[in-house]
Amino acid sequence: MSRRFIAGARCQGCASEDTLYFDSNSTSDVVMCVDCGFTEARPVTVAVATSSEAVEIVPLKFPMT
Numbered sequence: 001m002s003r004r005f006i007a008g009a010r011c012q013g014c015a016s017e018d019t020l021y022f023d024s025n026s027t028s029d030v031v032m033c034v035d036c037g038f039t040e041a042r043p044v045t046v047a048v049a050t051s052s053e054a055v056e057i058v059p060l061k062f063p064m065t
């Protein structure tokens with residue numbers, strides 16, 4: 001059980017800054033606010049993918065006829 005505060009993050013519930021922290025669960029991280037109790041599920045894989053591997057963006061191709 002660990003709290004990792006997110007610097008500069010603004011809570012969507014009470015609009016306060018530096019009150020959000022990651023609450024690590026078994027499956028995914030949940031962003032919580034110490035001020036108003038706001039919670040938001042935030043998968044860990046999003047942050048890992050951007051730093052460890054290249055993100056391939058494939059543009060949608062529509063047939064131009």
Ligand SMILES: [Zn+2]
Pocket residue numbers: 011012013014015016019033034035036037038
């Ligand atoms: Zn809040």
